[in-house]
Amino acid sequence: MTITPATHAISINPATGEQLSVLPWAGADDIENALQLAAAGFRDWRETNIDYRAEKLRDIGKALRARSEEMAQMITREMGKPINQARAEVAKSANLCDWYAEHGPAMLKAEPTLVENQQAVIEYRPLGTILAIMPWNFPLWQVMRGAVPIILAGNGYLLKHAPNVMGCAQLIAQVFKDAGIPQGVYGWLNADNDGVSQMIKDSRIAAVTVTGSVRAGAAIGAQAGAALKKCVLELGGSDPFIVL
Secondary structure (H helix, E strand, C coil): CCCCCCEEEEEEEECCCCCCEECCCCCCCHHHHHHHHHHHHHHHHCCCCCCHHHHHHHHHHHHHHHHHHHHHHHHHHHHHHHHHHHHHHHHHHHHHHHHHHHHHHHHCCCCEEEEEEEEEEEECCHHHHHECCCCCCCCCHHHHHHHHHHHHCCCCCEEEHHHHHHHHHHHHHHHHHHHHCEEEEEEEECCCCHHHHHHHHHHHHHHEEEEEEHHHHHHHHHHHHHHHHCCEECCCHHHHHHCC
């Protein structure tokens, strides 16, 4: 079988040119299985209390610190970030877990308010499973900064990572497993563009978040809009970069 970017996600060490891994794109059955797991995971997770979920965030932070050097080395091998920067990314991500564990519950408390001079309450209720399409430049931080508050709020998180950092995607999933996060609450799969479209259209996906190019964001935003789903887009950049 010929392996090409059309058939597989290929991870290559940018410093050495070494091929690190190849992973076939998820098929329709793989996507259906991931969506079934996500739906089941969300149904149970949404019923847990906020204090329990906050403690699980602390467990994620501990699990990440236990694999800190392994994660940093994976980041450096797959996308070329200097090792000290990769280690800092891991430390920052672990600290994020602790911060949300401490402060997140207060942010999600019900808020009393008035509606037409009548007492009312604003509640923050779980939305569902969030599909996250993330880039390679911060392969851990970009995932964690969304997954941590999303999971704390009682939602599920389904990751489609950049194809050149599949090793990072696998290792992040292992961290969540180490922390005891139930199957389906956090998930990932190696989907191509058609697979992403299939997931966006599916009723088991409640919303979509994307960090990527303007072109990708426009396409995904249009699909999310057509499905009447909330969508958060972080796209492109406008900073000049001149190399002399």
